Amino acid sequence: MSRPFKIEIAENEEELKKRVQTANEGRHKEQLQMLWWLKSGQVKEQQELGIRLGRDTSTVTRWLQKYRLGGLSKLLEIKKAPGANRKINDDALAALKTELETGIGFSSYGAIVEWLKKEHGLEIEYGTVYALVRYELRAKLKVPRPQSYKQDEKLVSEFKKNLGSF
Numbered sequence: 001m002s003r004p005f006k007i008e009i010a011e012n013e014e015e016l017k018k019r020v021q022t023a024n025e026g027r028h029k030e031q032l033q034m035l036w037w038l039k040s041g042q043v044k045e046q047q048e049l050g051i052r053l054g055r056d057t058s059t060v061t062r063w064l065q066k067y068r069l070g071g072l073s074k075l076l077e078i079k080k081a082p083g084a085n086r087k088i089n090d091d092a093l094a095a096l097k098t099e100l101e102t103g104i105g106f107s108s109y110g111a112i113v114e115w116l117k118k119e120h121g122l123e124i125e126y127g128t129v130y131a132l133v134r135y136e137l138r139a140k141l142k143v144p145r146p147q148s149y150k151q152d153e154k155l156v157s158e159f160k161k162n163l164g165s166f
Helices: 013-021 026-040 045-054 057-075 088-102 108-122 126-136 153-163
Strands: none
Touching: 013 026, 026 045, 026 088, 045 057, 088 108, 088 126, 108 126
């Protein structure tokens, strides 16, 4: 024989109905709908809730347990993973910014990887450095186009002078 299904819902029916209509996330809408059905008396059994919501009864049980323990705020809470720690510390990041801002800069992202290893002792992968420099710092590595060492400087300067006359 199972336990009797009893739950006390603190919110009033109109408030729950309004929150169901304005819910942005599907999961929240389902959970609010469940509470509204219980408060309005449309549903009397937990199995019926599961059938109406298209969810397993264990999911309904878990949602109701969350509501019993912490109310509506606990039920609608979205947990977010904290994420990993940064691979580059603030000092190294500030030094990298200043180095990128100078006229000298770096010739490649691989050079940045080597610089971080040599100057700050950080083992950071190429892809991580690329994403950091390109997307977070919004810096581009400026490298002049290669020129032939056989060029005559006198002829190049003469060409540049005559270029504007055409």
